[in-house]
Amino acid sequence: MRTEEQNLAIQYLSDTAKAVEAKFDEYLPSPTIEPCRLHEAMRYSMFAGGKRLRPALVKAAFELFGGQGESVWYAMSALEMLHTFSLIHDDLPCVDNDDMRRGKPTAHKKFGEATAVLGGDALCILAFELMAKTGNAKAIEILARQLGTFGMIGGEMRDVECEGKTVTLDVVDYIHYHKTAALIEASLCIGAELAGASAKDIEIIQKFGKSIGLAFQVVDDILDIVSTTEQLGKDAGSDEERGKATYPSVIGLEASRERAMALYREAIAELDALEGNTEVLRSIAAFIVTRVN
Amino acid sequence: MRTEEQNLAIQYLSDTAKAVEAKFDEYLPSPTIEPCRLHEAMRYSMFAGGKRLRPALVKAAFELFGGQGESVWYAMSALEMLHTFSLIHDDLPCVDNDDMRRGKPTAHKKFGEATAVLGGDALCILAFELMAKTGNAKAIEILARQLGTFGMIGGEMRDVECEGKTVTLDVVDYIHYHKTAALIEASLCIGAELAGASAKDIEIIQKFGKSIGLAFQVVDDILDIVSTTEQLGKDAGSDEERGKATYPSVIGLEASRERAMALYREAIAELDALEGNTEVLRSIAAFIVTRVN
Numbered sequence: 142m143r144t145e146e147q148n149l150a151i152q153y154l155s156d157t158a159k160a161v162e163a164k165f166d167e168y169l170p171s172p173t174i175e176p177c178r179l180h181e182a183m184r185y186s187m188f189a190g191g192k193r194l195r196p197a198l199v200k201a202a203f204e205l206f207g208g209q210g211e212s213v214w215y216a217m218s219a220l221e222m223l224h225t226f227s228l229i230h231d232d233l234p235c236v237d238n239d240d241m242r243r244g245k246p247t248a249h250k251k252f253g254e255a256t257a258v259l260g261g262d263a264l265c266i267l268a269f270e271l272m273a274k275t276g277n278a279k280a281i282e283i284l285a286r287q288l289g290t291f292g293m294i295g296g297e298m299r300d301v302e303c304e305g306k307t308v309t310l311d312v313v314d315y316i317h318y319h320k321t322a323a324l325i326e327a328s329l330c331i332g333a334e335l336a337g338a339s340a341k342d343i344e345i346i347q348k349f350g351k352s353i354g355l356a357f358q359v360v361d362d363i364l365d366i367v368s369t370t371e372q373l374g375k376d377a378g379s380d381e382e383r384g385k386a387t388y389p390s391v392i393g394l395e396a397s398r399e400r401a402m403a404l405y406r407e408a409i410a411e412l413d414a415l416e417g418n419t420e421v422l423r424s425i426a427a428f429i430v431t432r433v434n
Numbered sequence: 435m436r437t438e439e440q441n442l443a444i445q446y447l448s449d450t451a452k453a454v455e456a457k458f459d460e461y462l463p464s465p466t467i468e469p470c471r472l473h474e475a476m477r478y479s480m481f482a483g484g485k486r487l488r489p490a491l492v493k494a495a496f497e498l499f500g501g502q503g504e505s506v507w508y509a510m511s512a513l514e515m516l517h518t519f520s521l522i523h524d525d526l527p528c529v530d531n532d533d534m535r536r537g538k539p540t541a542h543k544k545f546g547e548a549t550a551v552l553g554g555d556a557l558c559i560l561a562f563e564l565m566a567k568t569g570n571a572k573a574i575e576i577l578a579r580q581l582g583t584f585g586m587i588g589g590e591m592r593d594v595e596c597e598g599k600t601v602t603l604d605v606v607d608y609i610h611y612h613k614t615a616a617l618i619e620a621s622l623c624i625g626a627e628l629a630g631a632s633a634k635d636i637e638i639i640q641k642f643g644k645s646i647g648l649a650f651q652v653v654d655d656i657l658d659i660v661s662t663t664e665q666l667g668k669d670a671g672s673d674e675e676r677g678k679a680t681y682p683s684v685i686g687l688e689a690s691r692e693r694a695m696a697l698y699r700e701a702i703a704e705l706d707a708l709e710g711n712t713e714v715l716r717s718i719a720a721f722i723v724t725r726v727n
Contacts, residue, residue: 270575277571290472
């Protein structure tokens with residue numbers, strides 16, 4: 142992959158992050174209004190950093206299919222809120238029990254467990270409120286399906302259940318697809334749906350999303366092994382310590398790297414069938430497999 | 435209140451419960467499909483009993499305003515799922531720490547905390563998926579607003595924060611309105627919205643909902659004191675033990691009874707401004723203030 146391609150992705154992600162963070166500030170309730178502490182906790186987790194990958198994918202798909210208007214910002218913000226909701230609940234002592242996230246104390250460490258549970262709930266609900274403002278019920282249905290037990294929540298559940306167990310590659314595929322790829326797929330499908338893309342085009346972008354989503358999680362597994370805690374902003378090596386179902390633990394590090402590259406190639410091959418300018422999505426795919434945190 | 439009025443409410447609630455429970459069975463994923471244990475937990479909590487008051491209110495408002503079609507069943511099921519989601523998260527050790535609910539072990543006691551957190555999340559998400567199937571984005575927006583930090587979640591947060599503290603009547607009003615009345619209001623507004631009611635009629639039904647919702651919670655507070663654990667299906671006297679902000683604790687038992695009756699009268703007076711047959715709603719209001727569990 143060429144450096145200019147990666148630079149395009151970095152620029153697009155950074156521009157989108159800046160713009161969408163201004164929207165978070167607009168949409169998130171003020172910490173000076175009751176329940177103050179809950180509003181403070183929601184903002185703390187939403188402004189703890191992150192690549193804002195999901196909003197960028199919503200926007201890139203929306204633009205690719207010629208979307209017009211401002212409603213896409215509701216969806217972009219909603220996708221990041223849902224991602225943050227899942228992180229807050231995943232970090233809870235009774236789930237993954239993580240103390241650090243993006244170099245900062247996790248929500249329950251900072252605000253207590255009850256506030257973390259309710260703060261996650263509140264972000265999930267606010268995300269649906271924002272989605273409703275787009276007026277597109279079909280987009281809400283797609284999103285809920287990708288989030289629920291046949292999507293992200295299903296992946297989280299199986300991830301917890303399989304901790305410390307010897308698992309097959311099929312199980313790792315199930316977990317990775319559901320816990321990570323489903324929401325990445327959803328981001329692209331919702332951007333496309335809001336732009337009025339055809340069912341055929343939405344199917345293509347969904348396949349692209351599935352491949353880059355899986356690649357994203359394989360790279361995550363690899364980084365957990367090869368990176369330092371400082372680079373990651375969370376505890377490195379924690380997957381192995383907990384006996385998490387990961388690619389490297391099942392097929393080894395080298396085969397995992399090859400798998401990530403194969404998924405990248407599958408993803409960009411999907412884009413050949415589309416007519417619009419797919420440059421941004423290609424660059425983000427490249428960024429996903431070459432990232433170091 | 436006449437006995438025949440209460441009988442009408444009991445019959446309507448019982449008929450609706452039977453019909454809507456068949457829909458739950460249809461909409462809830464099968465426990466034979468992964469994540470099996472999560473699906474089992476969702477069904478356990480949804481089928482643990484309950485009056486199914488919120489679905490009945492959705493249906494009664496829908497019928498009052500001449501609603502036609504089957505989409506109301508999605509909304510009825512969604513409202514009960516959201517109520518159940520709130521109970522599961524409220525019962526968690528880090529929130530209210532309740533072991534029993536409706537005479538059975540709470541979700542986290544039966545399935546563990548991680549499954550309870552994710553099962554609650556999954557019911558919330560499935561509720562929005564079902565709401566999306568109505569195709570009415572406005573109804574989803576109303577619902578999310580009533581559920582979020584300016585509604586139910588806000589009430590739960592303040593309820594937890596105020597435990598063990600001396601509070602004013604204003605604070606008790608805030609907590610009761612938000613944690614209980616907001617979702618009861620939402621049930622009525624969504625039934626009305628799906629039926630195509632006017633903004634003016636929705637405003638009236640919302641005021642009715644606010645009054646019966648508050649009355650419902652005042653009666654709940656009273657029953658926690660005067661009933662036995664067996665009658666309630668949950669620990670009687672637990673509010674006082676925890677120093678919960680309740681009406682009896684702030685204004686006493688007799689004044690609380692008077693307050694419930696005043697709210698009942700305010701509620702039914704609202705209905706006088708409506709043209710349709712308000713018999714069912716009047717009977718449910720009477721049932722709410724005379725119930726014993």
